Amino acid sequence: MEYFIQQLINGLTLGSIYGLIAIGYTMVYGIIGMINFAHGDIFMLGGFAGLIVYLLIMTVFGGAPIAVALLCMLIVAMVTTSLWNWSIERVAYRPLRGSFRLAPLITAIGVSIALSNFIQVTQGPRNKPIPQMVNSVYTIQGISISLKQIVIVVITVALLAAFWYIVEKTPLGRAQRATEQDRKMAALLGIDVDRTISITFVMGAALAAVAGTMFLMYYGVIVFTDGFVPGVKAFTAAVLGGIGSLPGAVIGGLLIGLIESLWSAYFTIAYKDVATFAILAFVLIFKPSGLLGRPEVEKV
């Protein structure tokens, strides 16, 4: 039982990270109907930005309280990835918006390769370790929870709350939902659709940057290929939850995280990715709209 609860906690931590990435996939899909395959690399980029900031703080400023360091890492990572994703949308996706559906998809794969190679060239191909930042571990009745895990879950919950508030309650969120539902009508009401789409990319990137920084902190290491597997898993999470649905992305992320850690705990760890991707296949075959997604037919 203790072992099970332990795995549950591990799974929720991992799932938080996947959920944050999955939101970026699902929002962009919702608003322009494309899968931004470069999103996983944006996540990886966020991790590297966090790493560089951490090393700068340690070497140039000779260290800082851990909360301050983490905050700086998050802010710089968010700004960096936002700028990247904003530029990518402007340069690579927007010119293709009126084009056939596969064009931006292929471009996204190209952007993904370009990004990971850019990091390979500039940061080197080897694993980049980060010293243990937070290492307290609390043990309650045989179950150990690390401070890292608590930080990750708390930040995720806080961000999701802020994010939910923006999308549901602010004029910006309303403009995003309107653009998603009927782009032409939104424009007729004075909404700058291009700007709204850009902001969506920026928001998705910021969440991915937080996920990247927390991934770095959790595993203590990052490498230029790290965008791929977590990226595809987050995509699986978005599909599982129902692509286009924000709560779906979070629930899908948590489920994927849980499945992965429970599989690793009770079955062979080598096949944990197989388990995850088998789920993607099953969802696509038996319930393509996902858990909370709406069927394609809804058109009034």
Next chain:
Amino acid sequence: MTAETLLKVEGVETFYGNIRALAGVDVEVKKGEIVSLIGANGAGKSTLMMTICGSPQARVGTVTFDGQDITRMPTHEIARLRIAQSPEGRRIFPRMTVYENLQMGASLDNQKFFNEDVEKMFALFPRLKERQFQRGGTLSGGEQQMLAIARALMARPKLLMLDEPSLGLAPLVSKQIFAAIKLLNETQGLTVFLVEQNAFAALKLSHRAYVLVNGSITMSGSGAELLANPEVRAAYLEGGAH
């Protein structure tokens, strides 16, 4: 009436791919007027409405609003000049509540007059008040039509463009809507440009009207003149008057 021109459409040609939907249209709407556009299905009425809003843009000709050339302006900037449209097919945001749809209408002023204006809309269409927390997609056609008009009015428009406001409405409700348009025009000087299938009601309501056939204006005149015109009667009013 010697009022100023608010909207001027000159020699406008609009294309869908290689198909010419508008073949050189000239239309003028003066401040404070109700002008209607009648014509058969496929004549290009809705295309003209959308061309004025820059979606699609005219390939040839110019659209001028309040002395400003808006032919090449992006749609959202045209909307910001206070041209509001209740478009063909209503285009209610289906997964937003009635209330949120109305908030979208008030985007231009950042909701500054929202509370005041929403009460006016609820007074005009009490049905919307009952349904305010319901999703747009679950409304009946007639309710959606009211919502589309109310949403357009929420923008406090200088020019209100209505595409088939009576479509799908019970005769009594469409009568109410026409009465509401007339009232807004008379009390607040609201300028209205409307497309209607119900030519009889539209002509009776309008100061002036245009007849659009195959992408060209074939006739224009005061509402009363066109109502009396035998060709108009034969083409658009026979059996349709009620």
